[in-house]
Amino acid sequence: xxxxxxxxxxxxxxxxxxxxxxxEFLDTNDEWIASHTGVRSRYVxxxxxxxxxxxxxxxxxxxxxxxxxxxxxxxxxxxxGGDFITPSLACAASERLGLSCPAFDLNAxxxxxxxxxxxxxxxxxxxxxxxxxxxxAEMMSKHVDWSDRATCVxxxxxxxxxxxxxxxxxxxxxxxxxxxxxxxxxxxGSGNSPFREKKERGYVRMQGQEVFRFAVRMIETQTKAxxxxxxxxxxxIDFYLLHQANRRILDxxxxxxxxxxxxxxxxxxxxxNLSSASIPILLDELLEQQKIQKGAKLLMSAFGAxxxxxxxxxxxx
Amino acid sequence: xxxRIAKVINDYLxxxxxxxxxxxxxxxxxxxxxxxxLVMNLExxxxxxxxxxxxxxxxxxxxxxxxxx
Numbered sequence: 093x094x095x096x097x098x099x100x101x102x103x104x105x106x107x108x109x110x111x112x113x114x115x116e117f118l119d120t121n122d123e124w125i126a127s128h129t130g131v132r133s134r135y136v137x138x139x140x141x142x143x144x145x146x147x148x149x150x151x152x153x154x155x156x157x158x159x160x161x162x163x164x165x166x167x168x169x170x171x172x173g174g175d176f177i178t179p180s181l182a183c184a185a186s187e188r189l190g191l192s193c194p195a196f197d198l199n200a201x202x203x204x205x206x207x208x209x210x211x212x213x214x215x216x217x218x219x220x221x222x223x224x225x226x227x228x229a230e231m232m233s234k235h236v237d238w239s240d241r242a243t244c245v246x247x248x249x250x251x252x253x254x255x256x257x258x259x260x261x262x263x264x265x266x267x268x269x270x271x272x273x274x275x276x277x278x279x280x281g282s283g284n285s286p287f288r289e290k291k292e293r294g295y296v297r298m299q300g301q302e303v304f305r306f307a308v309r310m311i312e313t314q315t316k317a318x319x320x321x322x323x324x325x326x327x328x329i330d331f332y333l334l335h336q337a338n339r340r341i342l343d344x345x346x347x348x349x350x351x352x353x354x355x356x357x358x359x360x361x362x363x364x365n366l367s368s369a370s371i372p373i374l375l376d377e378l379l380e381q382q383k384i385q386k387g388a389k390l391l392m393s394a395f396g397a398x399x400x401x402x403x404x405x406x407x408x409x
Numbered sequence: 410x411x412x413r414i415a416k417v418i419n420d421y422l423x424x425x426x427x428x429x430x431x432x433x434x435x436x437x438x439x440x441x442x443x444x445x446x447l448v449m450n451l452e453x454x455x456x457x458x459x460x461x462x463x464x465x466x467x468x469x470x471x472x473x474x475x476x477x478x
Contacts, residue, residue, distance in 0.1 A: 128440065128442070300441060300442065301441055301442070301444070301445045301461060304442055304445045304446075305445055305449065308449065338442075340442050340446075344446055344449075
């Protein structure tokens with residue numbers, strides 16, 4: 093027994109920002125961004141908070157699951173940082189949803205959704221909870237440096253929610269973390285302690301080539317390990333839901349696996365990199381389009397700062 | 410070795426270019442991510458790990474790296 097997802101939802105901020113709009117204040121253009129990253133537009137928060145997005149996504153997921161809010165026993169939120177340093181975003185969302193069950197955040201950067209699935213599996217296996225609300229919510233617009241054309245064009249804001257319960261859909265899940273703070277990071281220089289050496293307030297920094305290599309290697313090796321463990325071949329998977337970091341990572345990994353484009357759904361062109369929200373939003377969209385039928389085999393794979401990575405296989409139920 | 414490198418490059422670019430040790434990656438119009446993809450393809454072809462750095466400018470540089478790997 094592991095888990096199954098019984099309801100999903102997503103929420104995006106109202107404001108969409110096109111590449112052309114970015115070229116008004118950055119030395120870049122639509123052609124370059126689109127051809128080098130696959131991103132054409134992204135949503136960014138203006139008046140909305142992450143709590144707002146979580147509330148909206150959670151309401152949709154609850155509705156789809158057929159459960160009422162009080163039936164949720166645990167709220168898990170993957171995020172690189174909510175609206176408050178404390179309390180957690182999970183608690184902020186619980187306030188809106190009128191929940192009083194345990195709630196906490198976990199940070200595994202872009203791999204956060206896979207990490208949350210793993211924690212949920214353990215909780216369900218322990219028998220202490222029945223229904224879990226997983227939130228994956230990211231406001232990348234506050235983490236990136238809007239004067240750095242190499243990074244800020246890549247990211248966007250958004251939130252996803254999944255209601256999970258005991259089931260057999262999740263057939264395989266493995267996580268890794270390499271322990272690295274130099275390739276992809278955002279340093280926290282906040283606070284006004286008179287005793288601490290002053291630090292700049294940092295922004296997301298990354299070594300693109302190293303991240304690319306790490307990502308492609310992880311997708312390839314973890315996917316092969318997952319397939320081997322389940323005695324499946326790459327052809328047996330109906331959809332590969334990969335973390336949407338850069339279109340070129342997706343294309344390169346797809347070619348390595350020798351699979352057709354239609355098996356690799358993408359939303360990076362509309363949303364940019366949504367960190368841990370990217371895979372569950374992709375899942376929500378596929379479900380909305382009724383592309384996932386019972387028994388469909390899904391492979392999800394994510395990688396991110398940490399360097400964290402995770403891969404799972406679900407047989408939809 | 411040059412022949413094998415040239416084949417990997419031409420397969421990657423879907424082209425039929427003459428590649429010499431003096432050919433630069435700027436000549437081939439490869440950006441930084443193209444370089445990673447190319448290097449990963451070469452790693453596969455030669456079964457080695459290549460440490461990349463900014464000094465990689467020409468096919469000759471790449472050959473030297475491959476010989477050391």
